[in-house]
Amino acid sequence: MVMKLATWNVNSLKVRLPQVIDWLVEHQPDVLCLQEIKLINENFPINEIKAAGYESVFSGQKTYNGVAMLSKRQGSNIVTAIPGLADEQKRVIAATYGDLRVICAYVPNGENVESEKYEYKLRWLPAFTQWLKQELIDYKRLAVLGDFNIAPEDRDVYDAELWKGKVLCSGPERSAFGNMLNLGLTDSFRLFEQPEKSYTWWDYRMMAFRRNQGLRIDHILLSEELCSACMTCTIDKTMRKLDRPSDHAPVLVELACSLDI
């Protein structure tokens, strides 16, 4: 059995819903994590997604942020906040599917390293990491998917010199990312040979996508047990080529297991 998990920052689910439905139908993931849905819960398109054969769990807010998970089977033990962190912003959702635990995260962007939003990001990340530590204790099969807004290494940046020390690439952010890996999580993308210059986000401006001026900031982290079952991790650039694309591409893993073990 093959299990598929995916993540996609859709930059407005209202605008991207047709693309999301198409992607679900084509790829049939077991779980698709979405970020930046930018919807209040009352406006979540449950029925349209149900018509495509998927259940939804979501945590939205007006205008900004918001996360969701779409899945073939119903999720349980849903959590929509980081324990111990006072945070108005809807950035995480976790659910259990069979014996699989999935966390969907939209890490703060940070704006720039001088910004208060950067300070918030650097407060948010340790709280998130502490939560992951506990989740790893509670669940052997844990997958953490999302927009981390961190490019882990220079090879994840189209121009590392230009971006050196800048937000998404700064030392403190990379260190915070390393702290997650040190818990026993693995960046699934780097389990495999990958094309050079592989990215998941390209600025809308400056024809950045056409020039492949991107960063790899969307990730799928796997616990040891899932890691050993992971067969592929790929970035689906096709969605970024469509009309009215999100600025992020979906990332997808295939695991040699099923939800029903």
Place this chain on the structure above:
DNA sequence: ATGTCAACGAACCGTTGA
């Protein structure tokens, strides 16, 4: 650094955030 995009509120634009 920015040539774009999306949402919002209150005017068909400017602001915010990414």
